[in-house]
Amino acid sequence: MKPVILTHDYPFPPERVWALATDYDALKEVMDGLVTFEGVPEGRTVTGQKMDVTTSLFGRLPPQPYYMEVVECDDDAMVLRSSERGMGVRSWQHTVTVEPTAEGSRLTDRIEIDAGWRTPIFRAWARFMYGRRHAPRMRMLSAGWGD
Template sequence: MGTSKEDRAIKGSRAKTIHLSHDYTYPAGWVWGVVIDLDHLKTITKGLVSFRNLPSGQIYQGQHIQVDVSLFSWMPYQPYEMTVIALDHEKMSFQSDEVGAGVKSWRHSLRVSPHKDGCRISEEIEIDAGMATPIFAAWARFLYRRRHKPRLQILASLEQGKGNHQTTTNFQAH
């Protein structure tokens, strides 16, 4: 596979880094609240990834999550782990280190940046899956792009609720 503008080889390893961004016409706080809610993660990955033992609520710094994942809900479940290594509500950003299901390392960084028309989610995903890295990189690009439409649907339902977004943006200390 060739290297695209979204990918950059990491020197000294087989890892690839994927860069993605999506714009939203919703307030940054609403989008941030959706991004850090594990219940919304289930919704935005429905049909692509199924989870067993995924906790509810908002992610928090230092959180270690051990789940089983199944692609397309018909492939065998495999163990997967995620550790939230950094989370900053003020900057609306987080970083996680993930491993499992054939992946040696999956480092995900996300930030929500306000702009005059709403906000932008910018993501960087660094993946090392050995010789299977190109396949996992293609999967990541597909998976993260597919999250945009369900997020828009969640945000539209929050907007219709006029005020229900406050529960989504009520950040909890852990």
Template sequence: MVRRLTFKHSYPVDADRLFAMAIDLDVLEAVSRPWLRFDHLPSGPAQVGQHIDVALSPLGVLPAQPYTMHVVTCDRAARLLRSEEHGMGITRLVHELQVEPAGTGALQVDRVEIDAGWRSGLVALWVRTLYRRRHRAMRQLLVPA
């Protein structure tokens, strides 16, 4: 059964800066730790057409499993990223990330569609937890030193 999730998070930064951080694979790795460990994740911003083959380890202690991300859209002008992903028992995961100005900051909206067969509910629960944690970690990255 396919599950659809939407997450909306506000950040106290300019929308262009937030989008630049949202598509940066180094930031993805930083905000995912320790809940998710990436092996073989490239560095730098995501690029249209990029196929990213990694191994993921939930909590960094479970055995790493193959996972593939394909960047379908990465439009800086529209501040829109769309990826299609699969692996670790997930048949298809579509992630769409949109950043828009909101008052003095920016709003990031993540839409995630999950097809993992009978596991879709469990994966959706994991994704909810992970995105809440990523939001907290992103806010910490944005705190001035």
């Protein structure tokens, strides 16, 4: 399985980008218009969290069951790994890393997807969806999120 890998640079300290990337309320905001979630907790991700949620693409398609587990959330290393499945996906393994750069920080999403014959469709969706998160994150950080 070839992973989908996207990197985005931010002119903000890595600690702020990390805090934003691991906050469930921020997740709902950056996913606004793409996917709605029911059953996602408030606060930050924590290693070991297991969630049975419902998701709806674009908030218009029928809600579907979806399972998410936080395999690792390491604040010191700024690494988040989740294992997910549902909506026709057998396995969605997502790793988020944030690292410092000379200009601020770099967030990298690495996603491995197994959806059988639909894998290429879900890979395209992942590339679009994770790419679209960058602009809302920039707006939120520019507006002072995490200061």
